[in-house]
Amino acid sequence: MPTKHLLKIEDLHHSFGEEEVLKGISFSLDKGETKVIVGPSGTGKSTILNNIIRLVPPKKGKIYLEDTEITSAKKINEIRQQIGFVFQDFGLFNHLTAKGNIMIGLTKVKKMNKKEAEDLALLELDRVGLKEYADSYPSQLSGGQKQRVGIARALAMQPKLILFDEPTSSLDPELTGEVLKVMRNLAEEGMTMLVVTHEMGFARSVADELIFMEAGKIVEQGNPEKLFTDPDHQRTREFLFQLTDLYGEGEN
Amino acid sequence: MLEIFMEYYPLFLSGLGVTVFVTLISCSLGTVLGTFLALGKIYGNKLVSAVVRTIISIIRGTPLLVQLFIIYYGLPSWGINMDPITAAIISFIINSGVYQAEYLRGSIQSISGSQLKAAQSIGMTKWQGIRHIVLPQAFRRVIPSWTNEFIYMIKYSSLAYVIGARELMTEGKLIASRNYQFFDVYLVVALIYLIVIIFFVAIFNRIEKKVTIP
Numbered sequence: 001m002p003t004k005h006l007l008k009i010e011d012l013h014h015s016f017g018e019e020e021v022l023k024g025i026s027f028s029l030d031k032g033e034t035k036v037i038v039g040p041s042g043t044g045k046s047t048i049l050n051n052i053i054r055l056v057p058p059k060k061g062k063i064y065l066e067d068t069e070i071t072s073a074k075k076i077n078e079i080r081q082q083i084g085f086v087f088q089d090f091g092l093f094n095h096l097t098a099k100g101n102i103m104i105g106l107t108k109v110k111k112m113n114k115k116e117a118e119d120l121a122l123l124e125l126d127r128v129g130l131k132e133y134a135d136s137y138p139s140q141l142s143g144g145q146k147q148r149v150g151i152a153r154a155l156a157m158q159p160k161l162i163l164f165d166e167p168t169s170s171l172d173p174e175l176t177g178e179v180l181k182v183m184r185n186l187a188e189e190g191m192t193m194l195v196v197t198h199e200m201g202f203a204r205s206v207a208d209e210l211i212f213m214e215a216g217k218i219v220e221q222g223n224p225e226k227l228f229t230d231p232d233h234q235r236t237r238e239f240l241f242q243l244t245d246l247y248g249e250g251e252n
Numbered sequence: 253m254l255e256i257f258m259e260y261y262p263l264f265l266s267g268l269g270v271t272v273f274v275t276l277i278s279c280s281l282g283t284v285l286g287t288f289l290a291l292g293k294i295y296g297n298k299l300v301s302a303v304v305r306t307i308i309s310i311i312r313g314t315p316l317l318v319q320l321f322i323i324y325y326g327l328p329s330w331g332i333n334m335d336p337i338t339a340a341i342i343s344f345i346i347n348s349g350v351y352q353a354e355y356l357r358g359s360i361q362s363i364s365g366s367q368l369k370a371a372q373s374i375g376m377t378k379w380q381g382i383r384h385i386v387l388p389q390a391f392r393r394v395i396p397s398w399t400n401e402f403i404y405m406i407k408y409s410s411l412a413y414v415i416g417a418r419e420l421m422t423e424g425k426l427i428a429s430r431n432y433q434f435f436d437v438y439l440v441v442a443l444i445y446l447i448v449i450i451f452f453v454a455i456f457n458r459i460e461k462k463v464t465i466p
Contacts, residue, residue: 081375091370105374
């Protein structure tokens with residue numbers, strides 16, 4: 001079914017063994033929008049992202065990227081090129097430099113020549129403020145720098161949207177700021193983003209829409225300001241304030 | 253001892269040449285075989301991985317000497333004949349390949365997972381991810397075990413003497429049976445093995461340092 005949305009998710013279900021983790025999730029994302037998914041651990045937030053690019057194939061439901069149904073697509077790797085993914089544990093290739101991490105997708109997947117790939121890699125590293133680390137290996141970078149390389153790698157593929165799976169959760173608190181700043185810039189530049197995070201400050205100030213999930217269902221979604229100040233559900237209020245207490249609002 | 257070496261060095265050196273040749277070929281082709289076995293075991297479907305597991309357990313569970321005899325003395329009854337060096341190389345490749353498969357499997361599994369997922373997320377196929385991301389790291393990690401395997405193989409290759417391949421040990425035995433100086437001759441043979449192994453270990457350590465990822 002064709003849609004005008006960039007990404008559309010319809011009645012998504014997923015289970016691990018007996019345990020149903022997603023019980024019918026539907027929402028959509030338009031071009032240039034940033035949506036943030038929040039909710040307690042184990043609610044299936046990351047599963048949604050993994051379902052979208054079929055790193056974990058969903059059990060039921062349909063997902064569309066523009067007019068293409070991802071869930072039934074034959075060549076999933078062609079769709080994955082169009083959807084960036086930023087991992088909680090960075091997922092950097094340890095045998096390659098920062099530059100090499102970005103170039104390998106360009107040369108092996110996009111079949112770009114080496115020189116072009118290198119130029120683009122340096123451009124993207126510059127965009128996340130890491131041009132001078134182009135020749136560093138992952139083990140020589142801090143967590144925040146690694147994650148920025150991860151973002152640059154996703155950006156270089158020129159995706160239609162980027163999925164962020166708890167991008168700051170494995171970082172020391174003092175390193176989350178640099179990553180969130182890069183993400184904030186991307187949102188302002190009009191990148192379409194779907195973000196799973198516990199960073200309430202980021203959610204509140206950057207998201208066009210906040211999606212609050214619990215136990216495999218969307219409890220409430222809407223304008224973040226409304227969800228923070230005047231939510232329809234008492235549970236939304238409790239959770240958001242609990243997290244704000246825990247993680248703070250700031251991103252320095 | 254030195255006199256013995258000086259007197260027979262063309263024989264010692266030609267035996268050494270065969271030993272090194274057999275070992276290098278067996279270890280290298282063993283790596284190729286081991287890579288396919290390891291990939292089959294980890295990423296293959298149920299059938300492939302069951303077949304690989306069976307091969308590994310048969311080869312690991314039987315003595316190398318028996319395998320060598322089956323290939324050299326057993327296969328001719330099926331009409332497959334080969335010279336001793338070929339028979340030795342084939343049985344060593346199979347044996348070494350199986351052991352290397354197990355080393356590689358460990359190192360592949362320590363890398364796979366999140367990096368392979370990341371490779372697929374940028375649009376690589378699983379095979380591209382294995383080839384460009386997983387294997388380059390797995391091979392680096394396996395070098396110390398590979399060095400060990402090479403040392404074993406250079407010594408095990410002396411088993412080829414029982415089927416008459418003219419490697420170092422065979423030459424030693426021929427010389428000793430000619431001049432009856434068993435002690436000195438086998439001492440020379442032992443020293444040659446030792447020196448060659450020290451030499452190769454130094455080379456592999458160098459390679460290991462050179463390709464280490466910071």
